[in-house]
Amino acid sequence: MKGLxxxxxxxxxxxxxxxxxxxxxxxxxSISIRSxxxxxxYIVIIGSSLVMSTMSMDEAVSFNRFALAAxxxxxxIVKSKYLLFLITVGGGAGISIxxxxxxxxxxxxxxxxxxxxxVTLFLIANGVALPAIFKFGVEKxxxxxxxxxxxxxxVTAGGFLxxxxxxxxxxxxxxxxxxxxxxxxxxxxxxxxxxxYFVSVRIVAKKGL
Amino acid sequence: xxxxxxxxxxxKQYDGFKLDNIxxxxxxxxxxxxxxxxxxxxxxxxxxxxxxxxxxxxxxEVLGHEVKRDEKDGSxxxxxxxxxxxxxxxxxxxxxxxxxxxxxxxxxxxxxKFMGYMKRFEIPLNKxxxxxxKGMKMKLSIAVAMSHDSRLLILDEATSGLDPVVRxxxxxxxxxxxxxxxxxxxxxxxxxxxxxxxxxxxMLVHKGKLLFMENKDEMLYxxxxxxxxxxxxxxxxxxxxxxxxxxxxxxxxxxxxxxRVKESSFFEEAERISGSRPIVDRANIEDVLLxxxxxxxxx
Numbered sequence: 001m002k003g004l005x006x007x008x009x010x011x012x013x014x015x016x017x018x019x020x021x022x023x024x025x026x027x028x029x030s031i032s033i034r035s036x037x038x039x040x041x042y043i044v045i046i047g048s049s050l051v052m053s054t055m056s057m058d059e060a061v062s063f064n065r066f067a068l069a070a071x072x073x074x075x076x077i078v079k080s081k082y083l084l085f086l087i088t089v090g091g092g093a094g095i096s097i098x099x100x101x102x103x104x105x106x107x108x109x110x111x112x113x114x115x116x117x118x119v120t121l122f123l124i125a126n127g128v129a130l131p132a133i134f135k136f137g138v139e140k141x142x143x144x145x146x147x148x149x150x151x152x153x154x155v156t157a158g159g160f161l162x163x164x165x166x167x168x169x170x171x172x173x174x175x176x177x178x179x180x181x182x183x184x185x186x187x188x189x190x191x192x193x194x195x196x197y198f199v200s201v202r203i204v205a206k207k208g209l
Numbered sequence: 210x211x212x213x214x215x216x217x218x219x220x221k222q223y224d225g226f227k228l229d230n231i232x233x234x235x236x237x238x239x240x241x242x243x244x245x246x247x248x249x250x251x252x253x254x255x256x257x258x259x260x261x262x263x264x265x266x267x268x269x270e271v272l273g274h275e276v277k278r279d280e281k282d283g284s285x286x287x288x289x290x291x292x293x294x295x296x297x298x299x300x301x302x303x304x305x306x307x308x309x310x311x312x313x314x315x316x317x318x319x320x321x322k323f324m325g326y327m328k329r330f331e332i333p334l335n336k337x338x339x340x341x342x343k344g345m346k347m348k349l350s351i352a353v354a355m356s357h358d359s360r361l362l363i364l365d366e367a368t369s370g371l372d373p374v375v376r377x378x379x380x381x382x383x384x385x386x387x388x389x390x391x392x393x394x395x396x397x398x399x400x401x402x403x404x405x406x407x408x409x410x411x412m413l414v415h416k417g418k419l420l421f422m423e424n425k426d427e428m429l430y431x432x433x434x435x436x437x438x439x440x441x442x443x444x445x446x447x448x449x450x451x452x453x454x455x456x457x458x459x460x461x462x463x464x465x466x467x468x469r470v471k472e473s474s475f476f477e478e479a480e481r482i483s484g485s486r487p488i489v490d491r492a493n494i495e496d497v498l499l500x501x502x503x504x505x506x507x508x
Binding site: 002003004006007010011014054057058060061062063065066067068069070071072073074075205 | 259260261279280281282283284285286287289291293295296297298299300301302303306309310311312313314315316363
């Protein structure tokens with residue numbers, strides 16, 4: 001497992017300069033407008049797309065075929081991709097939290113809920129996309145990833161619109177957020193990811209890598 | 210005799226192809242060349258040996274370990290070095306990255322050995338894989354396969370697409386590897402001349418069936434091509450005829466026991482009915498492969 005994660009981190013090191021410059025630009029821009037909403041989303045998007053990039057690299061040279069011929073089992077190979085996803089999205093989320101704390105202070109409670117919603121969105125989207133990658137390959141799975149994100153975002157936006165139309169006061173919504181919205185979201189994302197892992201293992205066991 | 214690989218009744222079916230009840234044993238301390246045309250079943254056999262694909266039936270034993278797909282303990286693969294027809298490391302990695310990764314995958318990784326190969330092959334550690342030539346990439350793959358405690362090398366077309374100089378260097382390495390008679394190499398290749406240079410045994414697979422596994426020297430000694438007329442060819446004993454090729458001017462027949470032909474009255478009888486004496490040539494591995502494939506196409 002350590003070797004596989006190390007391999008992916010070496011691959012990501014190659015993207016370092018490119019993403020570093022984008023990050024620097026977004027950082028300066030976000031500081032100037034004192035809002036980190038867009039940057040948060042961008043960092044988490046990059047976190048999840050990096051996993052796909054490593055899988056695309058692996059696919060191009062049939063790395064998994066080699067890995068299975070080495071003393072690694074298919075569960076370890078699948079698990080390493082989920083772990084990398086948690087590392088990159090977790091890293092992205094960590095940076096976002098730090099930046100929000102540093103530049104906007106603790107009073108921006110609404111942005112925190114938005115942040116949690118974004119992370120959950122990506123957990124769910126990638127939870128669907130990862131088994132699709134193992135089944136159909138990276139290129140097709142990219143569409144699955146974006147379609148899932150659009151679907152989840154549409155359902156969330158629809159929920160807000162319906163609540164608005166039903167005349168639910170904003171204070172009630174805030175109460176809803178405060179009473180476990182964040183934990184609920186992350187639990188949902190975590191559950192989707194866990195189910196996703198078992199589905200991926202099943203796909204790989206049946207189809208091969 | 211100890212065996213590095215034992216395969217019994219291996220059966221695997223795909224759409225339009227099946228590996229049909231293959232059985233063979235690879236003696237320890239030998240190099241076995243696995244030949245056959247494209248799509249004959251070489252890669253499927255190798256994938257089955259490594260547990261990369263599920264097999265429908267059969268029993269596979271590698272270094273005394275019964276191979277089962279989806280097994281959690283893959284530690285037996287520490288002793289198996291594998292190189293496929295392409296370098297399987299992501300191209301953005303540097304050579305020194307590969308060393309660090311492998312150190313964390315193989316418990317028996319021998320860093321000094323790997324560095325020794327890199328020096329011998331003049332592969333710079335700081336270069337990215339995409340900057341290496343095809344020959345260097347394959348040398349890197351083979352070096353990785355040999356830099357852990359591998360007692361068996363399984364190579365799937367690992368010398369294909371390389372120039373003769375690089376191939377020769379790699380073949381030298383294989384000869385050194387089996388010197389102690391404890392190491393075994395099972396290699397598939399389209400380049401039959403490579404197989405002829407290093408292999409002790411030849412295994413020929415055709416359309417998913419294992420046609421034979423024979424000692425190379427005996428095979429090259431016994432197999433021959435008889436060039437004659439169609440009428441003369443009919444005089445050859447049917448049980449030794451492997452393949453036949455007919456043109457307007459000549460019939461050439463691949464026989465598996467040329468000495469039996471020489472000792473028989475074939476030449477005298479042939480000369481009597483056609484007035485000319487048939488010619489006999491030695492057959493090489495490529496001839497054997499071509500005659501078998503072509504004969505089947507003519508049928």
